[in-house]
Amino acid sequence: MSDEILIEGDAGFAAVAASERPLLSVSGLSKIYGARIGCIDVSFDVWPGEVLAIVGESGSGKTTLLNCISSRLAPTTGTVSYQMRDGRMGDVFRMSEAERRHLMRTDWGFVHQNPIDGLRMSVSAGANVGERLMAVGQRHYGSIRAEASEWLGRVEIDADRIDDQPRAFSGGMRQRLQIARNLVTEPRLVFMDEPTGGLDVSVQARLLDLLRGLVSDLGLSVIIVTHDLAVARLLSDRILVMKEGRVIESGLTDRVLDDPRAPYTQLLVSSILQV
Amino acid sequence: MSPILVVSEVAKGFVMHLRGGLELPVVRHVGFSLSEGECAVLGGPSGVGKSSILKMLYGNYGVDAGQILVRHHERFVDVASAGPRQVLAVRRDTIGYVSQFLRAVPRVSALDVAAEPLVMRGTAAEEARRQAGALFEQLNLPERLWSLPPATFSGGEQQRVNIARGFITDHPVLLLDEPTASLDATNRDVVIELIRAKKRAGVALLGIFHDGEVRDAVADRIIDVSAFAPERTAA
Amino acid sequence: MSAQIATDAAPAIASYNFAYLDEQTKRMIRRAILKAIAIPGYQVPFASREMPMPYGWGTGGVQVTAAIIGPEDVLKVIDQGADDTTNAVSIRAFFAKVANVATTTRTMEATIIQTRHRIPETKLSAGQVLVYQVPIPEPLRFLEPRETETRKMHALEEYGLMHVKLYEDIARHGEISTTYAYPVMVEGRYVMDPSPTPKFDNPKMHRSEALQLFGAGREKRIYAVPPFTEVVSLDFEDHPFEIQTFDRPCALCAAENVYLDEVVLDDSGGRMFVCSDTDHCEDRRAQGHRGEMAGHPLETAK
Numbered sequence: 001m002s003d004e005i006l007i008e009g010d011a012g013f014a015a016v017a018a019s020e021r022p023l024l025s026v027s028g029l030s031k032i033y034g035a036r037i038g039c040i041d042v043s044f045d046v047w048p049g050e051v052l053a054i055v056g057e058s059g060s061g062k063t064t065l066l067n068c069i070s071s072r073l074a075p076t077t078g079t080v081s082y083q084m085r086d087g088r089m090g091d092v093f094r095m096s097e098a099e100r101r102h103l104m105r106t107d108w109g110f111v112h113q114n115p116i117d118g119l120r121m122s123v124s125a126g127a128n129v130g131e132r133l134m135a136v137g138q139r140h141y142g143s144i145r146a147e148a149s150e151w152l153g154r155v156e157i158d159a160d161r162i163d164d165q166p167r168a169f170s171g172g173m174r175q176r177l178q179i180a181r182n183l184v185t186e187p188r189l190v191f192m193d194e195p196t197g198g199l200d201v202s203v204q205a206r207l208l209d210l211l212r213g214l215v216s217d218l219g220l221s222v223i224i225v226t227h228d229l230a231v232a233r234l235l236s237d238r239i240l241v242m243k244e245g246r247v248i249e250s251g252l253t254d255r256v257l258d259d260p261r262a263p264y265t266q267l268l269v270s271s272i273l274q275v
Numbered sequence: 276m277s278p279i280l281v282v283s284e285v286a287k288g289f290v291m292h293l294r295g296g297l298e299l300p301v302v303r304h305v306g307f308s309l310s311e312g313e314c315a316v317l318g319g320p321s322g323v324g325k326s327s328i329l330k331m332l333y334g335n336y337g338v339d340a341g342q343i344l345v346r347h348h349e350r351f352v353d354v355a356s357a358g359p360r361q362v363l364a365v366r367r368d369t370i371g372y373v374s375q376f377l378r379a380v381p382r383v384s385a386l387d388v389a390a391e392p393l394v395m396r397g398t399a400a401e402e403a404r405r406q407a408g409a410l411f412e413q414l415n416l417p418e419r420l421w422s423l424p425p426a427t428f429s430g431g432e433q434q435r436v437n438i439a440r441g442f443i444t445d446h447p448v449l450l451l452d453e454p455t456a457s458l459d460a461t462n463r464d465v466v467i468e469l470i471r472a473k474k475r476a477g478v479a480l481l482g483i484f485h486d487g488e489v490r491d492a493v494a495d496r497i498i499d500v501s502a503f504a505p506e507r508t509a510a
Numbered sequence: 511m512s513a514q515i516a517t518d519a520a521p522a523i524a525s526y527n528f529a530y531l532d533e534q535t536k537r538m539i540r541r542a543i544l545k546a547i548a549i550p551g552y553q554v555p556f557a558s559r560e561m562p563m564p565y566g567w568g569t570g571g572v573q574v575t576a577a578i579i580g581p582e583d584v585l586k587v588i589d590q591g592a593d594d595t596t597n598a599v600s601i602r603a604f605f606a607k608v609a610n611v612a613t614t615t616r617t618m619e620a621t622i623i624q625t626r627h628r629i630p631e632t633k634l635s636a637g638q639v640l641v642y643q644v645p646i647p648e649p650l651r652f653l654e655p656r657e658t659e660t661r662k663m664h665a666l667e668e669y670g671l672m673h674v675k676l677y678e679d680i681a682r683h684g685e686i687s688t689t690y691a692y693p694v695m696v697e698g699r700y701v702m703d704p705s706p707t708p709k710f711d712n713p714k715m716h717r718s719e720a721l722q723l724f725g726a727g728r729e730k731r732i733y734a735v736p737p738f739t740e741v742v743s744l745d746f747e748d749h750p751f752e753i754q755t756f757d758r759p760c761a762l763c764a765a766e767n768v769y770l771d772e773v774v775l776d777d778s779g780g781r782m783f784v785c786s787d788t789d790h791c792e793d794r795r796a797q798g799h800r801g802e803m804a805g806h807p808l809e810t811a812k
Contacts, residue, residue, distance in 0.1 A: 120653070
């Protein structure tokens, strides 16, 4: 596959276990809209099993960044390379579209803030979960349904709702269904855009707890965009703070939140409402 | 005995950007070491920076200068300059921490909160819960609370969950930030016994105890943090 | 299928070109047809013209027929298997008038058969062309309304959605309840909508000796299944594709294993089941086959 490249200095790569190398590597990524900056010169790595939070207020460029690294949006400059299942690093923007889309529906997941953007509202919950399985060639109705049913259970949706359409579901259930739909192919990397946004606090807590469990059980790597620092603290190992398109501070999540260095991070942290 | 933790020339201050860049120096020239099976206690008046030192050792606070070397899998790692992944690895396998307050996670039972560090290190969930339960029993935490999320527990109950969570693993270094602050005498004695057991197992402990009784019972030596106060060293 | 400029082939209506369409248009349609044959199952866009009939009456099929028909061709037109319905009669008359071609109702004699929603029961042979009138060519339409997206899905062979639809059928009805326009995979590459023919006819498309052309006038698409092409109906391993079965033979010709229409006889619930393919039925009766109601004069059945 000529579209895949190995990262420079790959001579000793075979000797290094895949878990000892980044799963995703972002380098010099910028997205410019005419005179407006989406995000500028962002570089970071995500390691297997790591949860990275990207925080910042609306307009800080965090969603633009997420869309670029998940290949939903072409960056102006910069590269995103991903460690494919065979261990090689693939340049996401030099892959063929077929390869990229295959990646997106097998080894990656994308959880949208609004479940309507990530679900098929007019097909049943079971088919929503089963779609990815069918897309990768599963052709046994019984086993597709069994797997869908198991996943509904894992996201705490009653098995007897399997034939209901998501429009009959509450916001929290829809979001959990969207998560199941993404995880059914056992992706290694999941992108999440404000997954708890717009949910009631109690529903949010349940979802966060569920996500936390799934992430650790499945050893998922997650890149989560959120403006909620409490969500970032609960879920993430590492954090990037963005302002005006730039990463202004990054590090271990509790270090950044307990000992913020940049003026803007201090402002963000001091703005959290205490309960 | 060879040291497992060596702190040298560590300095820490805060810059308060929201208050016009006000600089608040916390500690300077911090230096001490810790050996296996030893319990050292950070002493000095409150506000002198004892908690800050513990947090720097745990990688929770940034370090402005100096080194914090810890023996991690037979190699020394400088926590002061290590990257996030390395700090996480050190926390998983080498340095444990019992904080003063429990950061409760919604919906997770007390038993799972305490068992989590073991599960993260690969112990089966059932076995980890069993060990957590044994610690709860030792700490006299009523069994009806075990399956409940600790968010609604009293301060003393939360602290016992926290202690179980910190003591459940066999981390070679354990940092204790006032683990007995809200405990009654009985449970305080249990904690003292737990600390002694850790010492016998060769664990190096560094703690902050305001309770003189506990301190006298466990401390092998006192490290006076006032010696690291910026005013004094600046003079 | 000879293509010739025949200004005097239809002297009675000198103002029309042979087969109604002008030669440039026919050439354009033929190019689309050739491309469609070259890429079996792929929907080729074409510049569909206004025809002297409304959309939904077979404007796509008529344009395909007009582009391939020659003076020597013999045309048969069926609508739901019948040669004698309004649509079939009108289109047959149209080509008799504008192309002056011979027409027939006999499947065996026809060189071109334009059809709405059936494939004749008589096995087609090499040299025959079956032209389908197609209302909606895009099999993915109902699940993915964006044309840009469905084209990409075809290009990248992303057909999971088709099975989502079949899954929904089974989940709701216990079986694949799609009975017509049942999606097929052509030559292992493109998923195709076989037009609203009953799924009963799907197996007839598989490795057919005849050329099959599909024209969608309103949607401006042409696609094709060349002779001897693999055409496989989509299904699940544990819910395999099955055609409809009828628990009785044709009431008129006693044919079994054919597609039957229900005909209501009176106001008191009387009904009969007869061949949907009228030519096939007449053929069998001419050969002496008699169904249980064949004693009735045909007039009462109408």
